[in-house]
């Protein structure tokens with residue numbers, strides 16, 4: 001049984017999700033205490049509880065403490081991960097529904113299913129575009145293409161937009177199982193090829209995405225970048241708006257986004273995302289802050305070493321490194337001055 005202190009470092013939901021993924025993959029039982037102790041509402045929220053249920057379903061785990069608000073969890077895998085057809089709905093975890101991020105549930109079960117033998121199809125229902133989590137666009141444009149270079153073959157389709165706070169979105173995941181992962185080297189990023197983006201609304205007038213897209217293109221063009229931002233008006237269960245940009249470099253991808261909200265001007269949404277992208281561009285780093293922590297898990301499961309440079313060493317990154325080392329699968333070295341990460345798998349997977 002591996003014991004994990006959920007209050008360590010960032011003290012957030014990622015400690016739980018990484019532990020669940022690794023428990024399912026390695027077959028190790030885990031006990032986590034102080035779950036999300038670093039958050040104002042600690043314990044399992046709907047998204048975390050759905051991640052627990054999803055991880056348990058794919059390896060027939062016995063679980064104790066799987067209730068909303070629970071700060072302790074015991075998770076004992078029953079068998080190795082089974083490929084198959086699964087449906088998980090974040091809104092079932094809480095009465096009255098929830099817009100908990102399906103992308104975080106997706107990341108919990110993705111690598112276990114990628115390594116399992118056989119293909120899987122997974123439908124996830126809930127929030128597809130939620131603050132402080134990767135948007136489905138980020139998963140499609142940045143996370144998965146990067147993992148594809150490591151040997152992961154997964155397709156993600158957005159069937160319905162689900163914004164915070166209503167949720168009601170749906171994504172479908174097609175996973176090719178039985179993959180072997182290789183390491184990745186993202187030390188040099190190469191020249192910027194282009195910035196592509198999507199300004200989108202559901203159930204709102206079409207002038208909004210048009211204003212977001214044209215402001216973003218103007219700001220980026222002024223900074224001598226090559227932008228191409230599409231404006232889209234789509235159907236949805238509720239009104240929502242957002243801008244998602246991908247910076248495509250010769251050797252790497254980085255993603256930035258923001259959600260619109262009542263009272264926030266369309267142009268302001270564009271300015272916020274462009275500012276973030278330009279700040280990243282100036283660092284010269286190949287890997288954005290978020291991909292920096294998300295790459296650790298696939299890198300630890302690869303057969304060869306990975307090395308990358310990040311724009312910022314976040315507490316998510318150092319905390320995730322700590323969780324991964326607890327399972328003894330890899331050594332993770334983080335040079336906070338050079339902002340360089342080296343992951344050396346120990347060949348136990």
Ligand SMILES: Nc1ncnc2c1ncn2[C@@H]1O[C@H](COP(=O)(O)OP(=O)(O)OP(=O)(O)O)[C@@H](O)[C@H]1O
Pocket residue numbers: 010011012013014015036039047048104131132133134135138255257289290291293294316
């Ligand atoms: N804008 C973004 N783009 C891509 N990824 C993001 C973005 N914002 C946050 N993330 C990622 O989402 C994850 C959030 O982890 P965190 O531990 O905060 O989880 P959480 O379940 O939302 O937890 P909590 O509610 O405890 O904060 C991290 O991997 C982080 O890099």
